[in-house]
Amino acid sequence: MKKYNFNAGPSILPREVIEQTAAACLDFDNSGLSLMEISHRAKNFQPVVDEAVALFKELLDIPEGYSVIFLGGGASLEFCMIPFNFLEKKAAYLNTGVWATKAEKEAKAFGEVVEVASSADKNFTYIPKNYEIPADADYFHITTNNTIYGTEIREDIDSPVPLIADMSSDIFSRPVDVSKYTMIYGGAQKNLAMAGLTFVIVKDEALGKVTRHIPTMLDYRTHVKKGSMFNTPPVVPIYSALMNLRYMKAHGGVEAMAKIAKERADILYAEIDRNSLFVGTAEKDSRSYMNITFVLKDEYKELEKDFLDFATSKGMVGVKGHRDVGGFRASCYNAMSVEGVQALVACMQEFEAAHK
Ligand SMILES: *Cc1c(COP(=O)(O)O)cnc(C)c1O
Numbered sequence: 001m002k003k004y005n006f007n008a009g010p011s012i013l014p015r016e017v018i019e020q021t022a023a024a025c026l027d028f029d030n031s032g033l034s035l036m037e038i039s040h041r042a043k044n045f046q047p048v049v050d051e052a053v054a055l056f057k058e059l060l061d062i063p064e065g066y067s068v069i070f071l072g073g074g075a076s077l078e079f080c081m082i083p084f085n086f087l088e089k090k091a092a093y094l095n096t097g098v099w100a101t102k103a104e105k106e107a108k109a110f111g112e113v114v115e116v117a118s119s120a121d122k123n124f125t126y127i128p129k130n131y132e133i134p135a136d137a138d139y140f141h142i143t144t145n146n147t148i149y150g151t152e153i154r155e156d157i158d159s160p161v162p163l164i165a166d167m168s169s170d171i172f173s174r175p176v177d178v179s180k181y182t183m184i185y186g187g188a189q190k191n192l193a194m195a196g197l198t199f200v201i202v203k204d205e206a207l208g209k210v211t212r213h214i215p216t217m218l219d220y221r222t223h224v225k226k227g228s229m230f231n232t233p234p235v236v237p238i239y240s241a242l243m244n245l246r247y248m249k250a251h252g253g254v255e256a257m258a259k260i261a262k263e264r265a266d267i268l269y270a271e272i273d274r275n276s277l278f279v280g281t282a283e284k285d286s287r288s289y290m291n292i293t294f295v296l297k298d299e300y301k302e303l304e305k306d307f308l309d310f311a312t313s314k315g316m317v318g319v320k321g322h323r324d325v326g327g328f329r330a331s332c333y334n335a336m337s338v339e340g341v342q343a344l345v346a347c348m349q350e351f352e353a354a355h356k
Contacts, residue, residue, distance in 0.1 A: 004340040005336075006319045008318065009147065009331070012336055013194070013335050021243055031044065036235070052070070059254055066178060069200045070228040071197075072233070073198055075186050075187040076102065078103075078185045079102055079103040079106040079107075082103070082107070083106060084110065084210075087139070089136075090112040090113070090137050091114070093107065093115050094143070096118075096128070096142070096146050096149075099168070100146070111138075114137065116128075124149040124151065125286070126283040127286040135161065137161045140164070144166065145169040148291075149293060151286040151287065152170060156176060156181070159180070162206055163181045163182055164182055164185075171190075173254070173258060173261050174258040176254075183201065183203065188241055192244055193241035194237050196234040197241060200220065202220055260334070265288075265292060267345060275349070276297075281325055290332060292329065307351055316347060
């Protein structure tokens with residue numbers, strides 16, 4: 001049976017990206033050696049990093065004056081590296097979920113933190129609006145896509161202070177005006193690559209402004225200066241990222257990814273709104289194109305396990321919602337086909353016909 005992978009992360013990747021990475025793990029670049037056993041300083045590996053950086057810049061139209069670096073440690077390590085590198089006195093955070101809360105918590109150890117707004121009052125089902133960003137903050141941190149709650153900030157907001165965004169789960173899903181950001185970062189395992197890789201896009205001139213001592217490994221300048229080769233970077237994940245960057249370029253780039261993302265989301269949200277058993281959890285104007293969350297209406301709540309079992313029997317994988325939201329979550333990253341979403345919609349309709 002064909003499986004449709006709706007996992008939230010690590011998550012679906014294009015089949016050819018997986019095959020190409022697997023092939024390189026057996027024989028990298030006709031060297032007779034595995035990608036797993038070569039030096040990161042091997043002559044034929046440097047071009048992998050160089051091309052990945054170049055494709056990042058090309059696909060996201062990154063202006064001059066920004067560096068792209070590849071690190072380990074996940075988005076979670078960035079939560080502490082950001083205040084280490086940018087927080088002198090005061091930072092502003094928008095609290096839109098668990099990840100945003102974790103980022104904010106780390107900053108509190110470094111200085112004053114202003115939470116400009118929070119949607120915790122309604123279990124993060126919406127993106128707050130009409131908040132004020134303090135003009136004297138060193139930076140303003142946002143989480144553009146809230147993977148757990150299915151909410152998303154899909155436009156590049158104006159900020160009077162340097163803007164820093166966690167784009168772990170929506171990077172490469174739409175064109176981004178990088179010039180509006182001082183830094184964009186994320187774990188690669190949602191929409192870019194296999195697990196084990198963190199990407200950082202950072203404005204060079206914003207670095208080196210804090211007065212504190214920064215440990216070498218936590219100083220972005222170390223990695224910018226050494227082109228992600230200060231220490232051993234995650235070699236195989238970087239290779240998988242390159243394969244996916246090539247794939248995205250060959251398939252129309254981020255404009256094409258955005259078009260399919262909207263198509264998928266429109267189909268699934270239309271069914272959630274039509275189907276008499278289900279209801280979406282995120283407020284309509286905050287809905288994510290990447291993680292689509294829904295639950296059974298109160299009168300059908302006891303059918304939750306039945307629907308999961310039914311969907312699983314039809315080949316759906318990973319549609320169980322996060323424990324903080326419950327119900328269901330269909331993560332629809334770039335590699336998810338429209339056909340996959342249609343298969344899930346067919347499940348929902350069949351289930352409705354059997355239970356209405
Ligand atoms: C998954 C996720 C994280 C955590 O990423 P790690 O790489 O596991 O540290 C952070 N932020 C967002 C928005 C996420 O979706």
